[in-house]
Amino acid sequence: MADTTIDARPKKRRIQFTWRNTDIFWVIGVVLLLIGSIGLYQRMTQGLAPTALGSYVPWGLWVGFYDYLVWLEVGSLLVFTTLVYLVSFKRLAQLKPLVLFTGFTVLLMALLIVLLDLGQATRFWHVIIYPTFSSMITWMVWLHILYMFILVAELALVLGIVKMNEARAAKILKLLAYLSLPIGLGLIIVSGSVFGVVAARPLWNTSSLPLMFLVSSLAAGSGLILLLAVLFWPDKKSTDYVEVVTRLSRITAWFLLAGIFSASVIGFTTLYGGNPSRTAAMQLILTGPFWWSFWIVHVLLGVFIPILLLFFRGHQPKWAGIAAFLSVVTFVAVTLNVVIPVLATPELEGLATAFVHAKLNFDYVPNLMEWQTILFVFGLGGVIYGLGLRWLPILEKKN
Amino acid sequence: MSQVEEKTTTTGTTDAPDSTRRSFLRTLFGTAGLAAVAATPAGRMLEDKTDISVYTIGRQTGAVPEIDTDADVITRMNGDLARALQKQPAERRWVMVIDLRKCVGCHACTIACVAENKLPPGVVYRPVLEEEWGTYPNVGRRFVPRPCMQCDNPPCVPVCPVGATFTNEEGIVEMNYERCIGCRYCITACPYSARTADFGFTYNDGLPIADGLIIGQTTADDYERISNFEYGRGYDRPEGERSSPIGNARKCHFCQHRIKEGVLPACVTTCIGRATYFGDANDSFALVTGLITSPNVMRLKEELGTEPRVYYLA
Numbered sequence: 030m031a032d033t034t035i036d037a038r039p040k041k042r043r044i045q046f047t048w049r050n051t052d053i054f055w056v057i058g059v060v061l062l063l064i065g066s067i068g069l070y071q072r073m074t075q076g077l078a079p080t081a082l083g084s085y086v087p088w089g090l091w092v093g094f095y096d097y098l099v100w101l102e103v104g105s106l107l108v109f110t111t112l113v114y115l116v117s118f119k120r121l122a123q124l125k126p127l128v129l130f131t132g133f134t135v136l137l138m139a140l141l142i143v144l145l146d147l148g149q150a151t152r153f154w155h156v157i158i159y160p161t162f163s164s165m166i167t168w169m170v171w172l173h174i175l176y177m178f179i180l181v182a183e184l185a186l187v188l189g190i191v192k193m194n195e196a197r198a199a200k201i202l203k204l205l206a207y208l209s210l211p212i213g214l215g216l217i218i219v220s221g222s223v224f225g226v227v228a229a230r231p232l233w234n235t236s237s238l239p240l241m242f243l244v245s246s247l248a249a250g251s252g253l254i255l256l257l258a259v260l261f262w263p264d265k266k267s268t269d270y271v272e273v274v275t276r277l278s279r280i281t282a283w284f285l286l287a288g289i290f291s292a293s294v295i296g297f298t299t300l301y302g303g304n305p306s307r308t309a310a311m312q313l314i315l316t317g318p319f320w321w322s323f324w325i326v327h328v329l330l331g332v333f334i335p336i337l338l339l340f341f342r343g344h345q346p347k348w349a350g351i352a353a354f355l356s357v358v359t360f361v362a363v364t365l366n367v368v369i370p371v372l373a374t375p376e377l378e379g380l381a382t383a384f385v386h387a388k389l390n391f392d393y394v395p396n397l398m399e400w401q402t403i404l405f406v407f408g409l410g411g412v413i414y415g416l417g418l419r420w421l422p423i424l425e426k427k428n
Numbered sequence: 429m430s431q432v433e434e435k436t437t438t439t440g441t442t443d444a445p446d447s448t449r450r451s452f453l454r455t456l457f458g459t460a461g462l463a464a465v466a467a468t469p470a471g472r473m474l475e476d477k478t479d480i481s482v483y484t485i486g487r488q489t490g491a492v493p494e495i496d497t498d499a500d501v502i503t504r505m506n507g508d509l510a511r512a513l514q515k516q517p518a519e520r521r522w523v524m525v526i527d528l529r530k531c532v533g534c535h536a537c538t539i540a541c542v543a544e545n546k547l548p549p550g551v552v553y554r555p556v557l558e559e560e561w562g563t564y565p566n567v568g569r570r571f572v573p574r575p576c577m578q579c580d581n582p583p584c585v586p587v588c589p590v591g592a593t594f595t596n597e598e599g600i601v602e603m604n605y606e607r608c609i610g611c612r613y614c615i616t617a618c619p620y621s622a623r624t625a626d627f628g629f630t631y632n633d634g635l636p637i638a639d640g641l642i643i644g645q646t647t648a649d650d651y652e653r654i655s656n657f658e659y660g661r662g663y664d665r666p667e668g669e670r671s672s673p674i675g676n677a678r679k680c681h682f683c684q685h686r687i688k689e690g691v692l693p694a695c696v697t698t699c700i701g702r703a704t705y706f707g708d709a710n711d712s713f714a715l716v717t718g719l720i721t722s723p724n725v726m727r728l729k730e731e732l733g734t735e736p737r738v739y740y741l742a
């Protein structure tokens with residue numbers, strides 16, 4: 030797809046991607062919406078009953094995807110803002126509308142998924158009017174909403190929806206960008222702490238987990254920016270393009286290495302410590318029935334191959350794009366492996382057989398309905414993204 | 429022994445019109461003075477606390493039985509309960525003691541709890557875990573009933589984003605179903621897996637409708653849908669609706685609705701092995717106080733600092 034984006038009419042200021050090419054997002058989106066609507070219908074009419082979730086594994090696919098999307102949405106903006114405003118990587122700035130709009134779409138998807146995961150979804154507003162600030166979920170929701178406001182404000186200014194003189198707009202944009210850094214950082218740390226503070230689950234209950242969330246989010250986020258650059262860069266014949274891609278490749282590769290380091294620290298200390306309640310969950314990740322999701326999907330396809338490609342072929346946009354795509358897409362395996370195996374490890378011996386019901390078991394495997402609902406959310410995201418790219422001045426050059 | 433006392437020692441609750449606190453106060457102050465005194469804070473205290481030989485629990489009044497250490501444990505605990513209910517709620521410390529040596533693994537308490545709280549499929553407050561250890565022929569086995577531990581330092585409470593679960597003034601960890609958003613964070617945070625989510629099932633789900641052939645089907649379905657009385661409130665499950673407690677987290681609450689009426693929790697009265705005890709650990713004469721001060725007492729996952737109020741005798 031990347032090659033088709035090369036503009037056949039380079040003198041034109043607008044449209045690097047023809048309508049037909051960006052339309053692919055909403056076309057695929059509509060298809061996913063149709064497939065996914067069956068799952069959504071079941072969710073709306075029967076609540077969480079048709080899911081494979083239960084009382085012993087109360088969080089699963091949807092929470093995993095929520096965290097994955099948060100990593101993407103916040104990580105991409107953190108990396109972008111840092112590069113453009115703090116490191117003065119000015120050439121990247123022209124991607125700002127696109128990065129913001131991508132982040133915004135992903136944010137909407139994340140919020141929708143987590144809303145669907147609530148047993149009493151119509152009461153989501155309770156978190157606003159009856160907040161308990163000892164709960165990490167309260168912080169997560171509040172920061173997420175705050176983050177959404179910042180993003181919307183930035184988008185409104187960047188896309189010219191709110192009119193004001195350019196100098197003033199630039200000043201406010203800079204301010205909003207700086208503000209988004211601590212809020213985004215907080216959001217990632219807090220979403221890691223949602224798990225990290227749970228003393229009942231020894232593998233979660235480590236201070237390195239929120240940090241691992243941060244590093245992973247930066248890796249996934251920089252991969253996303255690289256992917257966006259490869260897909261949508263205005264003038265692919267320019268030297269700027271190659272430089273941007275090469276630099277982003279290096280950054281992504283280093284973040285991936287940092288991710289390996291932080292995950293290894295957690296892994297080795299857990300296994301070496303030998304505390305059965307910690308090692309049991311870790312063994313489940315490494316050698317359980319879904320070992321392939323960790324070793325093949327994440328380690329091989331998501332980290333190992335991308336790192337090699339990024340370090341050795343990072344200056345070639347095609348390979349950089351493939352590496353970024355692989356890394357971004359497979360990162361969901363990490364969040365799923367953070368959430369599910371820990372819950373699938375019984376807290377007390379004999380629980381699994383003490384009282385028998387489908388909702389009281391530890392063998393959680395996401396079912397078709399859950400996947401369909403995910404497809405619905407991605408479909409909706411695709412439609413919003415496709416229509417946004419089509420109707421909003423996102424792909425215009427912003428210097 | 430008077431008729432009143434006799435009835436009390438066997439059931440723990442009784443009608444005793446002659447020995448009500450009101451009549452005691454009436455004797456003390458005269459009818460006219462009673463209204464005036466009772467209306468003042470001091471009067472209310474008097475109503476609540478002065479006379480501990482008679483009690484008013486819920487809709488019932490009776491004489492508090494004397495402490496009889498030789499009585500059957502249920503009889504004795506009924507007396508303990510009556511005494512405890514004369515105190516201010518914050519002065520009570522409800523604890524449960526489970527004697528693992530006596531539990532025969534019959535699961536009667538589990539079922540009693542399901543019946544008492546009308547728990548739907550998939551929701552359980554007090555499963556009985558079976559543990560086995562050793563290698564044949566040197567093996568051991570025990571049964572561990574696991575209610576909510578009513579932790580003094582409950583990890584499930586601070587994680588709730590909306591304050592839907594909290595420790596009440598008697599130290600029991602309660603649910604506010606109307607507030608709960610069903611995020612299930614508390615379920616992940618409980619180290620004892622003592623919380624379950626209500627997914628909205630009923631036992632009649634999926635049964636074919638066969639009027640006249642499946643006897644009692646309609647009645648059973650109706651029965652499932654009418655209210656339970658957790659927390660002293662009625663929560664019914666009308667067909668097609670997904671109102672609370674469906675979609676919420678649920679947990680054992682030591683049968684508060686029974687305690688308020690002077691009745692022991694359902695699991696305690698149903699236990700055929702007399703393995704489960706309940707009472708106020710702030711009462712030195714209560715049966716449970718003696719039990720939890722014995723050296724063979726233990727609590728689950730003590731190292732987490734949750735300070736459970738459920739003690740096990742091993």
Ligand code: SF4
Nearest residue numbers: 576577579582584618
């Ligand atoms: S046992 Fe679990 S549900 Fe009960 S109070 Fe303790 S943490 Fe909360």
Ligand code: SF4
Nearest residue numbers: 588608609611612614
């Ligand atoms: S499920 Fe309900 S009680 Fe539990 S943490 Fe969420 S809102 Fe609170």
